[in-house]
Amino acid sequence: MKPAWILIADSSKARIFTAENSVAELIEIESLTHSESRLLDQALTSDLAGKANVGQSTSGHTYVGEVGPKEQETINFAKQVTQHLCHELNLNKFEHLFVVASPAFLGVLRRACSSQLKKHIAFSLNKNVVTKTPEQIRTYLPVSLLA
Numbered sequence: 376m377k378p379a380w381i382l383i384a385d386s387s388k389a390r391i392f393t394a395e396n397s398v399a400e401l402i403e404i405e406s407l408t409h410s411e412s413r414l415l416d417q418a419l420t421s422d423l424a425g426k427a428n429v430g431q432s433t434s435g436h437t438y439v440g441e442v443g444p445k446e447q448e449t450i451n452f453a454k455q456v457t458q459h460l461c462h463e464l465n466l467n468k469f470e471h472l473f474v475v476a477s478p479a480f481l482g483v484l485r486r487a488c489s490s491q492l493k494k495h496i497a498f499s500l501n502k503n504v505v506t507k508t509p510e511q512i513r514t515y516l517p518v519s520l521l522a
Contacts, residue, residue, distance in 0.1 A: 377469055379473060380393055380468070380469040381393070381472075381473045382456070384484065385503055386477065386480045386483075388409070388505050389408075389452075390406050391405040392404065397518050401513055409448065409452035449479075449483055453484045453486070453487040457484065457488050460472065460492055461491065471495060471497040472492070475502055475512065476502075478501040478503070481500075498516070498517055
């Protein structure tokens with residue numbers, strides 16, 4: 376039987392653990408980071424074009440996209456994480472995936488997941504526990520699903 380994988384994530388860090396069964400120790404096997412998600416909007420947009428002065432008008436216009444730069448970095452990281460998980464799933468490294476992520480990031484992760492990966496998600500919880508120890512993380516996981 377393949378071990379279960381546990382993804383613990385927020386918008387700037389993702390930790391991947393494995394567990395052989397419901398009583399086995401959680402072992403951290405990978406950690407992905409995305410430092411751009413921690414930057415302030417000003418740092419992310421400092422090289423973008425500013426306001427444009429058009430003709431004799433005294434008001435400038437700034438292009439406003441649908442997604443802010445910080446949110447875009449969160450989306451980029453969610454795509455990076457889900458693509459990595461899909462790759463590992465295709466290599467048959469896990470069967471079941473348990474996801475515990477900060478509330479805002481969990482929604483972005485769900486939108487980034489492929490239909491193939493979604494089929495393997497056995498549990499998800501919107502809680503930010505990325506800085507917790509493996510023992511503390513275990514308390515957020517359902518014991519019955521790891522059996």
